[in-house]
Amino acid sequence: MSEAAVTFRDLTLGYSSHPAVHHLSGEVRRGSLTAVVGQNGSGKSTLLKGIVGVLKPMAGTCQVASNSRIAYLPQQSELDRSFPARVVDLVSMGLWPKRGLLGRYRGEDRDAVASALGTVGLSGFEKRSIDTLSGGQLQRALFARVLVQNADIILLDEPFNAVDSNTVGDLLGVIKRWHSQQLTVMVVAHDLDLVRSHFPETLLLARRPVAWGPTAEALSSENLKKARRFDEAWHDDAPWCEPAGHGGHVDHGHGHHAHGLNHSKAGSAGEPERSPIQAA
Amino acid sequence: MYDFLVAPFVEFGFMQRALAGSLLLSLSACPVGVFLMLRRMSLTGDAMSHAILPGAAAGFLLYGLQIVPMTIGGLVAGAIVAVGAGAVSRFTLQKEDASLAAFYLISLALGVMMVSLRGSSVDLMHVLFGTVLALDDAALWLIAGIAVVTLASLAVFWRALVAECLDPLFLRSVSRLGPLVHFLFLGLVVLNLVGGFQALGTLLSVGLMMLPAAAARFWTSRVVTMAALAVVIGIVSCLAGLLVSYHAALPSGPAVVLIAGAIYLVSALVGTRGALLARVSHPHRHRTA
Numbered sequence: 001m002s003e004a005a006v007t008f009r010d011l012t013l014g015y016s017s018h019p020a021v022h023h024l025s026g027e028v029r030r031g032s033l034t035a036v037v038g039q040n041g042s043g044k045s046t047l048l049k050g051i052v053g054v055l056k057p058m059a060g061t062c063q064v065a066s067n068s069r070i071a072y073l074p075q076q077s078e079l080d081r082s083f084p085a086r087v088v089d090l091v092s093m094g095l096w097p098k099r100g101l102l103g104r105y106r107g108e109d110r111d112a113v114a115s116a117l118g119t120v121g122l123s124g125f126e127k128r129s130i131d132t133l134s135g136g137q138l139q140r141a142l143f144a145r146v147l148v149q150n151a152d153i154i155l156l157d158e159p160f161n162a163v164d165s166n167t168v169g170d171l172l173g174v175i176k177r178w179h180s181q182q183l184t185v186m187v188v189a190h191d192l193d194l195v196r197s198h199f200p201e202t203l204l205l206a207r208r209p210v211a212w213g214p215t216a217e218a219l220s221s222e223n224l225k226k227a228r229r230f231d232e233a234w235h236d237d238a239p240w241c242e243p244a245g246h247g248g249h250v251d252h253g254h255g256h257h258a259h260g261l262n263h264s265k266a267g268s269a270g271e272p273e274r275s276p277i278q279a280a
Numbered sequence: 281m282y283d284f285l286v287a288p289f290v291e292f293g294f295m296q297r298a299l300a301g302s303l304l305l306s307l308s309a310c311p312v313g314v315f316l317m318l319r320r321m322s323l324t325g326d327a328m329s330h331a332i333l334p335g336a337a338a339g340f341l342l343y344g345l346q347i348v349p350m351t352i353g354g355l356v357a358g359a360i361v362a363v364g365a366g367a368v369s370r371f372t373l374q375k376e377d378a379s380l381a382a383f384y385l386i387s388l389a390l391g392v393m394m395v396s397l398r399g400s401s402v403d404l405m406h407v408l409f410g411t412v413l414a415l416d417d418a419a420l421w422l423i424a425g426i427a428v429v430t431l432a433s434l435a436v437f438w439r440a441l442v443a444e445c446l447d448p449l450f451l452r453s454v455s456r457l458g459p460l461v462h463f464l465f466l467g468l469v470v471l472n473l474v475g476g477f478q479a480l481g482t483l484l485s486v487g488l489m490m491l492p493a494a495a496a497r498f499w500t501s502r503v504v505t506m507a508a509l510a511v512v513i514g515i516v517s518c519l520a521g522l523l524v525s526y527h528a529a530l531p532s533g534p535a536v537v538l539i540a541g542a543i544y545l546v547s548a549l550v551g552t553r554g555a556l557l558a559r560v561s562h563p564h565r566h567r568t569a
Contacts, residue, residue, distance in 0.1 A: 083318060
């Protein structure tokens with residue numbers, strides 16, 4: 001069985017012919033806990049959308065290991081909080097992969113929802129309307145939905161935004177539990193201190209991949225400086241990105257080599273070693 | 281009392297048909313209205329009701345006051361506007377509200393032009409405002425068919441419709457039904473508006489769809505209850521509207537919609553969920569936790 005949960009091969013994702021993630025190659029190892037960091041517009045959310053299949057690649061491929069179940073937590077802003085739903089309705093949406101459009105919810109499903117709510121500290125909130133929840137409570141409920149999905153790849157888009165430190169601590173506890181269960185977890189985050197303390201691996205994006213590997217190396221000051229230089233603006237007249245020789249690409253707009261990053265897996269027991277980061 | 285409330289429906293066949301037609305319409309159009317409102321597309325219903333006009337008018341001009349050609353024409357025009365507006369918003373920079381406005385305005389003007397080219401203002405009034413008191417068997421069967429299709433679709437796709445409103449990106453991550461559900465739902469909107477125009481006309485059929493839904497929002501915070509309550513409000517509006525129309529010799533369509541409008545205004549004032557009176561009567565009263 002392959003060690004890769006997700007494999008990117010020269011992946012480019014974007015909107016209206018402009019790349020948001022440009023020529024990303026590498027593997028997300030099974031059981032890894034990876035923070036995805038970068039400035040606004042650097043392609044973090046886009047990458048998660050690409051993995052979950054909501055956004056189709058413009059070029060290259062994004063391959064998810066067969067038989068994997070993905071749980072995806074979009075940003076809170078994607079959710080319509082004025083919709084008349086109770087916490088239990090929101091969390092029960094996580095049963096979709098199991099029950100689909102028409103399957104009846106059974107006793108075990110209700111137990112799973114109750115247990116997930118207990119795990120995130122929302123027992124007793126079942127019948128609360130979601131428009132009465134605080135930002136932190138809503139995020140806890142959304143984590144409960146992820147728990148109910150019972151997936152083996154978990155993608156969380158900015159789960160710590162507008163959430164107090166107490167809630168962040170509890171949610172990190174849930175994430176660490178997933179990690180200890182050998183689930184593959186990718187989390188978009190902005191707080192670099194939090195990433196350094198809690199995430200073993202980091203993918204640093206600036207539309208193109210800048211660094212990917214053990215967090216301390218990926219977030220070196222040199223890499224962060226590179227990431228900051230990234231130009232957020234789209235250029236309507238940017239030259240077309242044509243395949244260059246040797247199967248690679250050259251991004252004329254930013255002048256980086258596009259072979260991306262080699263993210264090799266190791267053979268030794270325990271935490272795999274990583275090859276050095278090969279950013280442009 | 282009997283003479284006022286029951287006798288008109290017992291003694292006159294046209295009142296029985298009007299009652300049956302409007303009850304069936306309430307059953308199917310009101311839940312659709314609830315979802316339109318929850319998707320913040322309340323005005324889309326209005327736009328679509330204008331959009332079906334040229335199709336209905338074309339059927340009317342070619343075949344006279346016949347339910348089948350007018351319905352098919354309305355469906356085709358509604359589908360063209362929905363798909364056209366959807367395509368412009370998907371493939372160009374423009375958002376769907378602007379493209380839908382553009383398409384329905386073109387459609388409406390075209391419809392008025394077509395009716396006035398050949399018909400009289402009476403014809404135009406009929407297409408615009410309908411008459412529930414002149415429902416024939418074909419129209420009743422059509423409305424019944426639409427109610428069955430709508431209720432069956434809602435039952436089957438309920439979970440997807442709720443997910444599509446609440447968290448569309450999540451739905452897309454677990455299922456490919458998202459875009460399908462969106463277009464199926466627009467299809468139901470067009471279908472119910474077309475079903476309604478024979479009875480209420482193109483302009484008022486959206487009233488029976490939206491007003492009970494908007495009123496129900498002030499009484500409950502659960503979608504199932506809201507849909508059921510909207511149906512009840514729709515039925516009450518139809519019953520009361522028909523009676524008022526019969527006894528006071530007023531046009532039936534506007535009477536039904538005005539009753540629904542009155543229920544909406546009362547709900548907005550005294551409803552239990554975020555209505556006006558509760559907000560202003562005890563602004564400082566609060567619980568301990």
